[in-house]
Amino acid sequence: MQQIENTTTPITTATALDWYRTMHRIRRFDETIDELFAQGKVHGTTHLYIGEEAVATGVIATLEPGDVITSTHRGHGHNIALGGDIQAMMAELLGRATGYCHGVGGSMHIADQSRGNLGANGIVGAGLPIAVGAALGFAMRHESHLVVAFTGDGALNEGAFHEAANLAAIWRLPVVFVVENNQYGMSGSVKEMFAIGHLADRAAGYGIPATMVDGMDIFSVWETASRAVEAVRKGQGPHLIEAVTYRYKGHSKSDANRYRSRDEIQQWRQRDPIDHLRRYLADQGIDPTELDRIRQEEVQAVAQALQYAEDSPWPEVRMLDDAVYALEEGDHA
Amino acid sequence: MPEMTYAAAVRSAMEWEMAKDPRVFVMGEDIGVYGGAFGVTMGMVDRFGKDRVRDTPIAEEGIVGAGIGAALVGMRPIVEMQFSDFIMNAMDQVVNQAAKIHFMFGGRMSVPLVIRGPAGAGTGAAAQHSQSLEAWFHHVPGLKVVMPAFPDDARGLLLTAIRDPNPVLFYEHKLLYKIKGEVTESDEGVPLGRGLIRRYGTHATVVTYSLMVHRVLEAALQLEQKGWDVEVIDLRSLVPMDIPLVIESVKRTGRLAICHEAVGRGGIGGEIAARILESEAFDYLEAPLLRITGLNTPVPYSPPLESAFMPSVDRIAQSLATWLVHEGVSA
8 A cells, every 4th residue: 555645744632632533423323323223123124324423523624614515325333423412413323303304314324414415325325416507506606615524435436526526627616525435335346346545536527636545544545635624625636545444343234245355354354543643642651541431532523413312202104295395485483 | 668578588687696696607508608508698708707697517417416515505597408308317416416405404505506497398309318217306396396488487486496595497498589579678587386377268278388388378269260269378387386276267267177298197197186186176177188198108209209299289279178178168
């Protein structure tokens, strides 16, 4: 992986501690979801972000108020990194009335417009044209906001990516495409599903500059994203980042990991993004008990979110009567 | 009231709303200098500029998706499909995204998007450029479907569609673009979900929409000469659909016929029939209902074949007459 940039940028300890907290919150949230599924406490399916925390945390740390993201089916981490409400997320996954979507959406359909999340998406690649449209809206209004379009490696083989990338490029729209290359689209290895070694190379065909980055190293992610965001905000048109990362857990709950070895998973776990950040913080002289305390607080927060969700009521079926169509414009009080 | 073509009426609605609301813009393939494949956007780029009358690449999934994204950040996009058949390339964005965003995100967001485009046969454009696929979208909760038959409705319904906070599919029939009619150039939109009785009658109710309104009205004149008097309802929008108007009419006439150009199988006609059979109008029905529709084939090319595919005035008149005779309705 010698292509991957690895530079060090001075980051304040307070910022690094914030990242550490966010990454633990994401991990503990998804670990809890994993446990709940194993216990049969939630139904449907879910896609866990465990292992990829540095990407969402590092990229979203570069955004400003008013910027927006589009997310993917593996979207819990993005919403948490944006400061999303984990109680409402947990309640949504448990199908409760207090959930983000009142229980209508579930794991793959969480949006939080107030924090700039235009929505997770159950359809691979489908968020990309939507991201481009949001950027078009900002550009037409001459606003300086930008859009981060998170996507997996698999979506790069969807037509939606092609159309979205071209539109963003010809109209020089403020979009940062962040490709979370976690090595597999479900069971399909990037080695089998792409005839190119680096997914970032696709961007050249659209005239979009691209950068590869070690997605397990939050400092590299942050620095790369910062540069991309700065260029995009200046009006230089879209940028694509390929963040090389790994999902520790299966694609979804049906996954028995038949397509990869335990050794491979273990090797990636040795490059764990949270451990990496913890080592950095320890080197900065942060007391390990302080780091343990932060982790413990997030474990507590997620446990409280679960308690909140379990104590929340189920939605009333009659809510469906008014749920399909938005009211006329004047009706919004 | 000025007289204008259906195409000009569609343009008038877009221009009216764009002049009034800076959030409104239109994008699509060849809609700028070219003026659109059917000339609907002719001249708009001169008035509003390339930013708001935006030529796009041939990328229907991309541009419908971009319309959704722009809507989510507060714009009011109108996306033109050069032929409505090309929506097939954007089905995921229409059905899985636009239709569901308000619902699946718990009402937090809505998608004020209009997708408009030419539908229907009769121009020799053959199987991939002549379809009427409104039933597909009628079937998807979260979408609205509008199919005006007259210039004044085209303008008024499009104004309302642009102002609607939901995704609206707005179908313009190619054979209607050049028809002329008086159009009120006011700010008042025509509400969605209100049909109109275009002709009052006593022997039967014929429910229809889009181009077929004109053909059914002509057929009604033929029947009138034979002594039958049929009522003609123009639905104008399919979602929402003015079923109460149909119920009220059928209760008076006792007979229901439905006419649409789209393929009969799985078409809107079946839905209208079911809604009436479920309603109190059932007790008033004196005859089996009749559907007059496009054939259950793709749209063929050769003129005699294409004409046979579409319900013609003669086919409509004949079908209705045969039905009325069979049911013993004396003229």
